Each structure stands twice: as C-alpha cells, then as structure tokens.
Amino acid sequence: xxxxxxxxxxxxxxxxxxxxxxxxxxxxxxxxxxxxxxxxxxxxxxxxxxxxxxxxxxxxxxxxxxxxxxxxxxxxxxxxxxxxxxxxxxxxxxxxxxxxxxxxxxxxxxxxxxxxxxxxxxxxxxxxxxxxxxxxxxxxxxxxxxxxxxxxxxxxxxxxxxxxxxxxxxxxxxxxxxxxxxxxxxxxxxxxxxxxxxxxxxxxxxxxxxxxxxxxxxxxxxxxxxxxxxxxxxxxxxxxxxxxxxxxxxxxxxxxxxxxxxxxxxxxxxxxxxxxxxxxxxxxxxxxxxxxxxxxxxxxxxxxxxxxxxxxxxxxxxxxxx
Amino acid sequence: xxxxxxxxxxxxxxxxxxxxxxxxxxxxxxxxxxxxxxxxxxxxxxxxxxxxxxxxxxxxxxxxxxxxxxxxxxxxxxxxxxxxxxxxxxxxxxxxxxxxxxxxxxxxxxxxxxxxxxxxxxxxxxxxxxxxxxxxxxxxxxxxxxxxxxxxxxxxxxxxxxxxxxxxxxxxxxxxxxxxxxxxxxxxxxxxxxxxxxxxxxxxxxxxxxxxxxxxxxxxxxxxxxxxxxxxxxxxxxxx
Numbered sequence: 320x321x322x323x324x325x326x327x328x329x330x331x332x333x334x335x336x337x338x339x340x341x342x343x344x345x346x347x348x349x350x351x352x353x354x355x356x357x358x359x360x361x362x363x364x365x366x367x368x369x370x371x372x373x374x375x376x377x378x379x380x381x382x383x384x385x386x387x388x389x390x391x392x393x394x395x396x397x398x399x400x401x402x403x404x405x406x407x408x409x410x411x412x413x414x415x416x417x418x419x420x421x422x423x424x425x426x427x428x429x430x431x432x433x434x435x436x437x438x439x440x441x442x443x444x445x446x447x448x449x450x451x452x453x454x455x456x457x458x459x460x461x462x463x464x465x466x467x468x469x470x471x472x473x474x475x476x477x478x479x480x481x482x483x484x485x486x487x488x489x490x491x492x493x494x495x496x497x498x499x500x501x502x503x504x505x506x507x508x509x510x511x512x513x514x515x516x517x518x519x520x521x522x523x524x525x526x527x528x529x530x531x532x533x534x535x536x537x538x539x540x541x542x543x544x545x546x547x548x549x550x551x552x553x554x555x556x557x558x559x560x561x562x563x564x565x566x567x568x569x570x571x572x573x574x575x576x577x578x579x580x581x582x583x584x585x586x587x588x589x590x591x592x593x594x595x596x597x598x599x600x601x602x603x604x605x606x607x608x609x610x611x612x613x614x615x616x617x618x619x620x621x622x623x624x625x626x627x628x629x630x631x632x633x634x635x636x637x638x639x640x641x
Numbered sequence: 642x643x644x645x646x647x648x649x650x651x652x653x654x655x656x657x658x659x660x661x662x663x664x665x666x667x668x669x670x671x672x673x674x675x676x677x678x679x680x681x682x683x684x685x686x687x688x689x690x691x692x693x694x695x696x697x698x699x700x701x702x703x704x705x706x707x708x709x710x711x712x713x714x715x716x717x718x719x720x721x722x723x724x725x726x727x728x729x730x731x732x733x734x735x736x737x738x739x740x741x742x743x744x745x746x747x748x749x750x751x752x753x754x755x756x757x758x759x760x761x762x763x764x765x766x767x768x769x770x771x772x773x774x775x776x777x778x779x780x781x782x783x784x785x786x787x788x789x790x791x792x793x794x795x796x797x798x799x800x801x802x803x804x805x806x807x808x809x810x811x812x813x814x815x816x817x818x819x820x821x822x823x824x825x826x827x828x829x830x831x832x833x834x835x836x837x838x839x840x841x842x843x844x845x846x847x848x849x850x851x852x853x854x855x856x857x858x859x860x861x862x863x864x865x866x867x868x869x870x871x872x873x874x875x876x877x878x879x880x881x
Contacts, residue, residue: 507749507750510742510746510749510750511750513739513741513742514739514742514750516741517739517740517741518737518739520701521733521737521739523701523721523722524699524701524721524724524725524731524733524737525725525750525751525752525794525795525798526722526723526724526725526726526751526752526754526798527722527752528720528722529722
C-alpha cells in the first residue's frame with residue numbers, strides 16, 4: 320500500500336521534471352522570434368558554462384576558481400582550427416571541447432588531491448598561468464584576440480551566417496551539454512559524487528577511490544565549459560582574453576550561487592539574470608556601475624537567500640505545496 | 642558452509658600495531674587474532690582505543706605501524722580505498738548515512754567487493770523497516786533505522802569481515818534486541834564480526850571471545866566460558 324503511494328509519488332516528480340524540460344525546450348524553440356537571437360545565444364553559452372561549473376561545485380563539492388581557462392581554451396582552439404585549418408564549425412567545436420577536456424585532466428591531476436581553499440587557489444594559479452600563456456603565444460592574437468572567425472557551414476551543408484540557424488545550432492549544443500550533465504547527476508556515478516561531497520572518509524571506507532571520481536567529474540566539467548567557450552566564439556566570431564581572465568572565473572561562481580548551487584535549473588536562471596543585467600545596464604546611464612550593482616546583488620544573495628533563486632523557490636514549494 | 646569447519650582459519654591478525662593522530666600516540670602495540678566465523682568484542686572505557694583499532698584496520702588514522710593482515714593480505718601501506726575490497730565492511734560510530742540519497746540509493750552505493758553478498762530482497766527481509774522507508778531520504782530515518790541501514794549497506798557488498806563500532810549506542814531496548822538477533826543470524830552465515838561495544842550485557846551472550854582494552858593496549862583476553870571467573874576483573878576495568 321505505502322510502497323504504491325511512494326512509487327506513484329516518485330513517478331509524479333519524474334513526470335513533472337520531464338514536463339518542465341519539454342516546456343523549456345518549447346520556449347527555447349520560439350524564443351528567437353520574440354527576443355534578439357544574439358542575446359539569447361550569449362545567454363545559452365553562459366548558462367551551459369554555469370551548468371558545467373555547477374557540476375563541480377554543487378555535486379562534487381569542489382570550488383574551482385579557474386574555469387575561465389577552459390572557456391578560453393575552447394574559444395581559442397575553435398577559432399584557430401576554423402580560421403587556419405578550415406575546419407567545419409562542428410569539428411572546430413569538437414576540437415575546442417577536446418582540448419579543454421585535456422587541460423581539465425592536467426589541472427585535475429595537479430589540484431584534486433587538495434581540498435577546500437587550497438583546491439581553489441591551485442586552480443586559480445593554473446588558470447592565471449594559462450592566461451599569461453595566451454597573452455604571449457602568437458596563435459591567440461595576444462591583446463587583439465582572434466577576430467572574424469567565420470561561422471561557416473554546419474557539416475559543410477547548412478550556412479550558419481544567419482542568426483536564426485546559428486541560434487538553433489547553439490540551442491542544440493546547449494541541450495546536448497545539459498543532457499550530459501543531467502545524466503551524470505542522475506547516474507550511480509552522480510550518487511557516488513554526492514556521497515563524496517557529504518562524507519569523504521566514509522566514501523573511502525566503503526571502497527571508492529575518491530580522487531578518481533573527482534577527476535572524472537572535473538574533466539566532464541572542463542569539457543563542457545570548453546564546449547560553451549567554443550560555441551561562444553562562433554556566435555560572436557571572436558575569441559578574446561576576457562574569457563581567460565580570472566574575472567570570468569568569478570562571474571561563473573556568481574551566476575551559479577545566484578541561481579542556486581546544486582540545483583539543476585539554478586545555473587541557467589543565474590546566468591540569465593547576470594547576462595540580462597549586464598546587457599541592459601551597459602546601455603543605460605549606469606554602464607560604469609555594472610560591477611558595483613552585481614556585487615551588491617551578490618551580497619544581498621549571500622545574506623538573504625543563501626540557496627539562490629531556484630533553491631529558495633524549491634524550499635518555498637516544499638513548505639507550502641507538498 | 643558450517644562455521645565450525647572454518648574456525649581455525651585466520652581472518653584478521655594484528656601484530657604490534659601502533660597508531661598515531663598527529664603527535665599523539667593512541668595505540669601502543671596491539672596484538673589480536675580473529676578466526677573466520679568468530680564474533681569478538683573489544684571492551685573498554687571511552688578513550689581506551691577501541692574505535693581507533695577499527696579505524697586503523699581501515700587505514701583511517703594519521704599514521705600506523707606494525708602489521709595488519711586481512712585474509713592473508715598485509716594492509717599497512719595499502720591505500721584506504723583498497724582495504725574494503727579485501728572483504729572488510731566498516732560500520733562507523735556516526736553511521737555515515739548520506740543525507741542526499743534515499744534509503745535504497747544508500748544501500749546500492751557501496752561497491753560489491755566479493756560474491757555471496759546479500760541481495761536487496763534478503764536485506765529487506767532481514768530489515769522490514771527499511772523496505773517500508775526505502776524512498777525516504779537517509780537522515781529522515783529514526784536512529785534505529787539509520788543503524789540498520791548502516792549495517793545493511795555493508796551486508797550487500799559481500800564483505801565477510803564486519804567491523805561494527807558501537808552499534809547499540811543510544812537505541813531503544815527493543816531495537817537493541819533486534820540488532821542482537823541480526824548479529825546471531827550473521828554469525829550463523831559464517832561472517833566474522835569484530836564488535837566494539839559499551840553495552841556489556843548486549844555483547845556477552847553473543848561473543849566467542851572478548852578483548853579488554855585500556856590506555857591503547859589490550860590488557861586481557863577472555864573467552865566466553867571464562868566470563869564468570871573473571872567478572873571481578875571486568876568490573877574493575879569497565880566500572881565507572
């Protein structure tokens with residue numbers, strides 16, 4: 320009797336998530352007819368970036384302060400391979416993603432033994448190293464960055480020059496990235512990650528090689544951050560040093576915390592909030608105040624609603640509608 | 642598969658074990674031996690080093706020297722995550738239930754370390770409470786249910802050497818009784834159990850042998866048939 324009730328409740332929540340995914344996908348499909356597509360594409364890229372970061376922080380419990388390096392690597396490699404080697408966009412994006420994954424593996428190998436603040440500092444140091452490397456090496460174009468990256472033709476068939484086809488390509492990339500994260504979280508692997516985050520010694524004493532699991536999570540996260548960077552470089556036809564700067568690492572932390580760390584939709588909401596604010600404020604008289612306003616919002620978020628926008632909504636729903 | 646046949650096979654042998662937490666020297670040369678199918682308790686006051694002995698076997702203390710053989714494998718110097726794969730199941734004092742996973746996910750989390758572990762159905766048969774609550778989050782259970790979950794979790798892995806740390810602590814008498822029955826069932830299955838226990842009256846009828854600990858060393862070994870004559874000694878060591 321009780322188990323049936325329980326089962327039906329589990330099914331209900333499953334159906335609810337499925338339904339909300341479907342609604343979101345529909346919204347994503349019609350959105351470019353109502354809102355400027357380039358803005359939406361920027362939003363999706365940052366949302367994917369924040370989701371990738373959330374996999375580390377929200378589910379692995381590891382605060383990486385160097386995710387900008389992966390975003391930038393994805394962008395530069397994609398730009399370079401498309402401009403110099405004449406790759407098609409999907410191959411360029413793939414190359415960027417793979418390079419970021421490789422860099423994630425190296426970062427992870429070096430940083431993962433350490434915990435807490437030490438982990439954050441090592442990732443920050445490594446990403447600063449990468450930043451200065453990109454300032455100096457000729458293939459990135461130094462201060463100028465890579466400009467005029469052609470969007471090219473998808474599979475050599477469909478031109479992505481127009482904003483609408485480009486938008487649907489970005490949406491597809493986002494959906495794939497998001498699906499990878501969703502699957503990772505809801506797999507036995509994801510459960511082990513949660514267990515490690517909660518009680519690492521216990522996970523070890525059950526017989527898990529904790530460092531190996533953290534490393535895999537780190538590589539997945541780095542690869543998806545790279546995917547976001549690669550796609551972004553195609554959208555703006557530009558790969559620049561801003562992506563590699565530590566400001567970007569900080570921004571993605573802000574997005575994730577603001578939206579709700581450890582929730583599946585949180586990073587998307589957080590990225591949407593931050594990107595929208597930046598876009599609207601930078602056109603008005605408050606343009607030079609954007610960092611101050613974002614900082615204020617961050618302070619308010621930490622003081623008043625610590626579990627982020629989505630986290631607070633979930634709490635509210637649980638309290639009142641369960 | 643009767644347990645009598647295997648009585649003389651050594652499952653765990655600890656020789657001259659010293660353990661340290663940072664600067665402080667906790668265990669001063671422990672020697673003990675547990676045969677397959679035996680149920681052995683570690684008795685002693687708080688802080689006498691009983692839990693540390695179990696943690697040392699799992700390589701969860703700062704530093705350890707000496708020798709710990711599990712099923713004939715030397716484990717000093719072995720990485721902590723490999724030790725469970727020798728067939729050791731550890732149930733820590735604080736239980737270590739994962740709050741973000743539900744009961745069934747908690748049960749399914751540990752990797753299978755050897756064949757012959759209990760299936761999910763067998764576990765639910767042994768602990769009917771867990772079946773009823775299998776979809777609730779791990780830490781929403783009562784203390785007794787959490788303890789059952791912590792034990793059930795290592796039974797599924799097929800571990801044949803169970804290290805149980807204070808499993809009756811703070812539980813209602815009815816649940817303590819149930820846990821006693823569970824331990825007897827496990828013993829009948831031929832599992833080897835090392836039990837750290839505060840509650841002597843719970844442990845006495847179950848155990849084959851007792852090790853008495855004081856200040857980080859073993860001061861006395863008592864077989865269950867010698868209990869009567871050594872009761873005075875026990876009272877001096879355990880008495881408050």
